[in-house]
Amino acid sequence: MNKQRKTNLIFWLFLAPVLFTFIMVIVIPFFMGIFYSFTNWSSSARADSTLQFVGLANFKNSFQDPSFIYSFIITSLYTVLNVLFINAVALILALVVTSRLKLKNIYRVGFFIPNLIGGLVLGYIWQFIFNNAIPALGNIIPVLDFLSNPDNLVLSKVGSSVTALVIVGTWQYAGYIMMIYVAAIEGVPESLFEAATIDGANEFQKFKNITVPMVAQAFTITMFLTLVQSFKQFDVNVSLTAGGPSAIFRGTPLFGTELLSLNIYNTAFVKNMLAEGQARAVVFFVVLVVISVIQVSINKKKEVEL
Amino acid sequence: MVMTALTSLVFAGGNNEAGTSKGATITLMQNKPEIDGALKDYAKIWNEKTGNTAVVKSVGGSSSITLGQQLKADYAAGDMPDIFIIAGIEDYKEWEGIILDLSNEKWVKETSVAFTKDGKVYGFPVAVEGWGMAYNADMLSKAGIDPASLDNYEAYRSAFEKLDSMKDKLGIDSVVSMAAGPEMGWVTAHHNFNSLLSNGLPYGDMSVVNQLLKGQVDMKRLNEYADWVELLFKYADKAILTTGNYDAQVGAFATQKAAFLHQGNWVDPNIKAANATFKMAFAPHGSMHTATDGIFVAAPSFYVINSESKNIEAAKQFLNDMVFTQEGQDFMVNKAGMIPAYSNVKLNPAGQLSKSVQQWAAEGKVYSWNQYNFTGDFRDLTLAPIYNQFANGSIDKAKFIELMKKAFEGLK
Numbered sequence: 001m002n003k004q005r006k007t008n009l010i011f012w013l014f015l016a017p018v019l020f021t022f023i024m025v026i027v028i029p030f031f032m033g034i035f036y037s038f039t040n041w042s043s044s045a046r047a048d049s050t051l052q053f054v055g056l057a058n059f060k061n062s063f064q065d066p067s068f069i070y071s072f073i074i075t076s077l078y079t080v081l082n083v084l085f086i087n088a089v090a091l092i093l094a095l096v097v098t099s100r101l102k103l104k105n106i107y108r109v110g111f112f113i114p115n116l117i118g119g120l121v122l123g124y125i126w127q128f129i130f131n132n133a134i135p136a137l138g139n140i141i142p143v144l145d146f147l148s149n150p151d152n153l154v155l156s157k158v159g160s161s162v163t164a165l166v167i168v169g170t171w172q173y174a175g176y177i178m179m180i181y182v183a184a185i186e187g188v189p190e191s192l193f194e195a196a197t198i199d200g201a202n203e204f205q206k207f208k209n210i211t212v213p214m215v216a217q218a219f220t221i222t223m224f225l226t227l228v229q230s231f232k233q234f235d236v237n238v239s240l241t242a243g244g245p246s247a248i249f250r251g252t253p254l255f256g257t258e259l260l261s262l263n264i265y266n267t268a269f270v271k272n273m274l275a276e277g278q279a280r281a282v283v284f285f286v287v288l289v290v291i292s293v294i295q296v297s298i299n300k301k302k303e304v305e306l
Numbered sequence: 307m308v309m310t311a312l313t314s315l316v317f318a319g320g321n322n323e324a325g326t327s328k329g330a331t332i333t334l335m336q337n338k339p340e341i342d343g344a345l346k347d348y349a350k351i352w353n354e355k356t357g358n359t360a361v362v363k364s365v366g367g368s369s370s371i372t373l374g375q376q377l378k379a380d381y382a383a384g385d386m387p388d389i390f391i392i393a394g395i396e397d398y399k400e401w402e403g404i405i406l407d408l409s410n411e412k413w414v415k416e417t418s419v420a421f422t423k424d425g426k427v428y429g430f431p432v433a434v435e436g437w438g439m440a441y442n443a444d445m446l447s448k449a450g451i452d453p454a455s456l457d458n459y460e461a462y463r464s465a466f467e468k469l470d471s472m473k474d475k476l477g478i479d480s481v482v483s484m485a486a487g488p489e490m491g492w493v494t495a496h497h498n499f500n501s502l503l504s505n506g507l508p509y510g511d512m513s514v515v516n517q518l519l520k521g522q523v524d525m526k527r528l529n530e531y532a533d534w535v536e537l538l539f540k541y542a543d544k545a546i547l548t549t550g551n552y553d554a555q556v557g558a559f560a561t562q563k564a565a566f567l568h569q570g571n572w573v574d575p576n577i578k579a580a581n582a583t584f585k586m587a588f589a590p591h592g593s594m595h596t597a598t599d600g601i602f603v604a605a606p607s608f609y610v611i612n613s614e615s616k617n618i619e620a621a622k623q624f625l626n627d628m629v630f631t632q633e634g635q636d637f638m639v640n641k642a643g644m645i646p647a648y649s650n651v652k653l654n655p656a657g658q659l660s661k662s663v664q665q666w667a668a669e670g671k672v673y674s675w676n677q678y679n680f681t682g683d684f685r686d687l688t689l690a691p692i693y694n695q696f697a698n699g700s701i702d703k704a705k706f707i708e709l710m711k712k713a714f715e716g717l718k
Binding site: 043 | 379488548690709
């Protein structure tokens with residue numbers, strides 16, 4: 001009994017710092033946020049700034065705003081592309097660095113390093129590459145002349161800007177996802193491959209019938225991580241494209257690569273409508289939860305237990 | 307361009323000398339990254355003289371991170387600075403509840419451009435600023451263009467055409483350095499937009515602004531303005547126009563790759579840093595077919611004191627010292643290169659464009675800054691994408707006019 005109590009005490013003692021932080025910076029702000037989304041809160045010292053309940057007005061206004069709808073569409077598009085690209089690249093890299101390759105540890109570190117650079121810095125570096133380095137390349141190499149034509153600037157069109165976001169997103173995140181795949185691939189028992197080799201299976205058959213089902217657990221994790229990461233993309237969006245270039249949606253000119261997080265930020269801090277921004281964040285949260293629950297349950301079904 | 311310098315300068319202790327209050331710490335938040343270093347140096351001198359500490363925070367330089375956003379976050383966190391910046395009536399309304407009445411301050415008598423509301427003085431003008439079309443005088447004389455003739459659309463059109471045909475001879479890439487990219491909405495939807503609002507009107511005339519705010523559009527004025535925007539975009543370097551940032555835009559002018567620059571006198575320090583030695587000055591905007599002989603000059607931003615501050619006296623002293631001490635004046639004019647808004651300050655800034663603004667102002671040929679009568683939201687999220695569409699070539703002039711008209715009609 002005494003020992004039981006002591007174990008309990010130690011349990012809570014170790015948990016306390018994390019629990020305290022979690023409650024202070026996640027749980028309380030989360031519920032405050034939901035509360036504010038039903039009010040006219042503005043965090044300013046306006047003459048008429050008393051806190052009032054406005055019901056569902058913030059949610060209604062959000063769905064009537066073309067920029068919010070547009071952000072949803074462009075974010076979904078970006079997420080699909082980004083998830084596909086990151087996972088494809090990460091899996092290929094993982095297969096490469098788990099094969100019999102010289103210096104494979106150095107490659108692993110090299111591919112992982114972009115993940116350690118902050119998204120803002122990364123965005124500015126790539127903005128320089130797209131705006132200055134690539135056109136300069138066009139000036140030097142005559143064959144690539146078209147690159148220096150201002151009409152072909154990557155960040156001057158919506159379509160290519162989304163592609164640019166995907167490229168940078170992949171460059172940043174593929175190394176991290178690669179590490180998860182590497183761990184999973186190395187966990188596959190060698191005996192399975194040996195048996196397959198004896199049976200005369202070729203490399204592709206081995207990959208399809210052994211590697212893929214055996215790393216299905218990793219797929220659940222990587223799909224979840226990349227999905228959430230892509231949906232929440234903010235820092236690279238701000239620094240690389242700043243929401244531009246503009247587009248016209250339903251007759252309204254708006255920012256063409258304004259992903260949801262940036263849309264929420266702009267609503268709150270540029271439009272000065274903090275409560276409405278908060279309402280959008282709540283919608284964003286609900287959508288993200290639904291999508292990831294669906295994704296995880298689908299992926300779970302495909303996992304195999306050995 | 308990472309222009310967000312959020313650094314602080316804390317000098318604990320310090321020698322105590324003369325001064326009305328001692329040992330207080332005030333926080334000042336301002337939006338001019340280009341004077342951040344000079345202001346921090348001055349804060350250090352002020353600390354040595356008065357024993358008070360001033361912590362300087364600078365936010366700004368791009369439209370993605372602005373002072374207003376930082377203030378909102380700080381206000382929500384209960385960490386509002388003691389002195390901060392407002393840029394006119396819309397900002398004033400945002401912070402009305404905590405802005406201190408400064409009518410009885412000593413500096414009020416020395417300036418004519420303080421921020422006032424209902425007869426009370428609230429804002430300390432930071433500087434007088436102005437913009438027009440900055441031109442490279444050496445280049446214009448080489449091309450045989452008289453800058454004095456540049457005061458209407460037709461004069462600009464023929465000048466741009468002539469310069470464009472002499473590109474190789476002059477060694478320029480484009481005629482005018484203009485930016486309309488996603489981060490540069492403040493050049494188009496704030497500054498250029500003001501040509502529509504105040505060009506050719508008596509100083510302080512709000513007739514066009516009030517009409518537009520009511521959703522009434524003067525189509526003749528808008529059409530002429532659209533011609534002007536089209537002209538600027540047509541003769542700009544397309545790479546800088548669509549994706550360039552502030553550095554790229556100012557750099558093209560400073561390195562003599564463009565004959566004109568669509569910016570204000572705040573570029574003086576950048577141009578100096580680029581070691582540009584050619585002669586330059588401002589010409590009026592050509593947004594109308596009739597001649598408009600003047601540039602846009604105003605005190606656009608004001609220091610205000612937070613009435614909930616614990617160190618109001620020290621904050622007031624900081625502002626007074628800037629105007630009435632030698633060190634303060636030296637900071638404003640020589641170190642920060644600003645045009646002083648105070649009659650007792652006899653120093654003159656060294657920058658050529660600042661001098662040009664002073665000259666236009668001395669002749670009384672000035673038009674007001676009216677863009678701050680529109681909300682930041684309207685300028686940054688509604689107008690900026692329209693300019694960007696036009697710059698990218700996604701829409702033509704007729705569509706530009708139509709979208710602008712629709713945007714104004716949405717205001718009522």
